[in-house]
Structures are given as C-alpha cells and as structure tokens.
Amino acid sequence: MIPRMVWIASACIAAGVTAASAEVVAPDKVMMEDMTVGKSLSGQAGNPDEGRKVFASRKLGNCLACHANADLKNELFHGQVGPPLDGVADRWEEPQLRAILVDSKKVFGGQSIMPSFYRIINDQRTQEKFHNKTILTAEQIEDIIAYLKTLKE
C-alpha cells in the first residue's frame, strides 16, 4: 500500500515538471504570424500585479525609461522616447502586445529603438553574463501583458 502511494506521488511530480517545462516556448520557437503571437510564452496567463512591478523595475522591464504611464505616476521620471502607454489596451490586442514585446523590430520595422525582450543576442559584443539570456523571462513577459491589458482609458 505504501509503496504504491509513493509511486503515484513520484509519477505526479515527474509529470508536473515535464508539463510545465514543455509549455514554455523557447525564444527561437516563438510563432509570429501577421505581427501577432497568439500563444502564451509561459503556457499560463500572466499576473498583472507582478507585471506592474516588472514594468517599473529598472533592473527588469525598465519600461518607464522610454514610456510614460499615468498608472505609475508615483514613480519619478517617465521617458519620452516611446509613446505613452495610457490606454494601450484599447489600441492593441493581446497577441499584438506579445509580438511587440518578443521582437519589436518585427512589428515596427528595423529602425525601432525598442529592445527585443524575448530574443537571444549573443553576437553583438553582448556582455557574457547576458549570453543565452533574454531580457525578460517568458513568465515576466506574460505578467507585463496581463498588466498592460489593465491600462484602458
């Protein structure tokens, strides 16, 4: 009886791990169609509260460096390089927001200054500590998308 319980528990854990890692879409496996990415990168819906933190953090999204956002007016110094993101959810659908975050140049064109947050760039004199890393993780990007969807006017 006891051995059987252990077996079932182990099987569940193993299956859970496999399922979770299989659902994260690797940066080179993201399917972009008509400037949209339909499928969640993490395989799950994002958390808007976490997304708000990632958005504001200088070490993570640092989105305020370029974009103003009235929802974060308590944070000093909003940038002017990109458009303000107030009401961004009225202007873009979720799959479009995901495509812009993954690789902005594929949506806005090669001249865009916006970093590609889910692309691995090792061959542009990239500092070694950033090799094989994306700027944000799949989960962080989904959290930001969930947050952006709350920005309606």
Place this chain on the structure above:
Amino acid sequence: MMKLMMAGAFATVAAAVFVTAAAAQDSANIGEQGLQTEPMELVIDDEKMMTRVKAPADSPFTELISGWEFRNPGTRKMELDDFDNPAFIWVEQGEELWSTVDGTEGKSCATCHEDASDSMKGVRAAFPKWDEAKGKPQAMEHQVNECRTERMGADAWKWESDQMLGMTAYVGLQSRGMPVQVEIDGPMQEWWQRGKDLYYQRVGQLDMSCANCHEDNYGKMIRADRLSQGQINGFPTYRLKWQKIGSLHRRFKGCMQNIRAVGYKRGSDEFTALELYVASRGQGLSVETPAVRQ
C-alpha cells in the same frame, strides 16, 4: 536710413532662416520640453560659443546642437565661468606639466612647443589627425604619448590618468571657441567610413546603435536623462556623474556598457575611428574643452 534698411534686411533673412521647416522641427525637439525655460547663451570670457549651427547638406541633422544646450540651467551655468568649472583643477595640472621636464632627453612639452597658447591653438579642433608615419589617425592622447615616448624618453601616460586628462584639457583649452574642423578626405576617408559603420551598428543585448538615441531621439527624456546629439566638442569634459573630468573614450565605453555590450578599449582603432566620425558630425560647433555635463 541705410542702417535701418540693412537692419531690416538682416532681420528678414534671419527670420527666413529661422522658420525653415526643418530647423523649426529641430528646435521643437528640445524647446518643447521646457529646455529654454531659462534662456542662456554660452559666453565664456566675452567669447560667444557656437552651440547651435546650421548643419551642412549631407548631415543627418538640420541643426548641430552642442550637448550644453540639452543640460539643465544649473549645469549650463557652471560652464560660463572658469572659476565655477571644476575641470580647471585638471587644466591647472596640465599647465604645470607642460613645462615639467620628464624622461631621458631632459625635455618638457615647452622645450619644443614653447608657449601653448600659441603653438596649441587650433589643435583640439582638428583631432583626430592623420599620422603618416603610423599609417593611421591619432587621437590627441596618442599624440601626447608619441611625444613622451619617442621624443622625451618618458613613459607613456595611461589614457584615463590625471596627467593625460590634465594635458588634453589644457591643450584643448587653447582651441576653445574655434570651430571643430576635422579632415575626413584622403587616407582618413576609410577611417571615417569605419567610424560611421560603428555608429550605425546595433550592439549588446539591448540591441541599440548610437543613432537610435543620439540621431533619432535627441531632445527627449530617457528616464531622468535628456538625450543629446552626442556631440563631442567639449571633451575631455567634467561630468557631474563621474565627479571628475573624463575622456571621450571613457564616455563611449559607458554608453556601450549601458546597452549591455562589451566596449572597445580606450585608444583602440575602433574608438579612434568613431571619434573621427562623430567629430565630423559636429563640424562648425565651437570647441568647448573642458565642458561641464551632467
């Protein structure tokens, strides 16, 4: 009457120049953000610096604008009076070193070049310069070390040492107010092109080129900083962030670091080529060495 007409004609011409669509657009770029809430001219020792000049036809800009124009009034004021300009601590060191004998040959700079205010006039404005013997362009720091090692029998100074910063600030000061005028023809053409390629090349994990910020978005705030055109007419420059004077190549490295790229070495061929190219984008702006920036 004649005088009046002349004045009128001048005003008309001035107005016509001012309202060209392109120039208006450039002004709006920085004016709109409240930059000129406290209008000021950069006049040092009764000499007016050209901080805004009309760009030549082949420039990516319509107007060339010194970094001074992008700074807040407090920082701008510090450059108006040499007593308020902290870079002069290094200038004084440079002046002293100018006549200090060093090395096996028993020479100082002054032994050959005598009075710097005479012999070094215009030098900053024309660097980087082609060096026939070396077969490549030299930044001023290279030239100083060439003199030290090949003619004075002295050790080379480190690029970012206080001695080198003092010397380049002191020598540069002798050209203050003169228009930047670097040679880009002949053998320099190839190096200029190399610098241009570097300028437009995206680097680092953040995937940006110099142009993304300093050509496409100057005048705008990037978080708490206002992006400038990246003009280099004030180097070496005192930077409040550094709390000291620093070289142009240090500044280049800082930019590359910010976009998560590995910078080139100070004095490298890459940075010398980039220095040449960026200098050429500011032809006609006054040398402001040593400038004050944030």
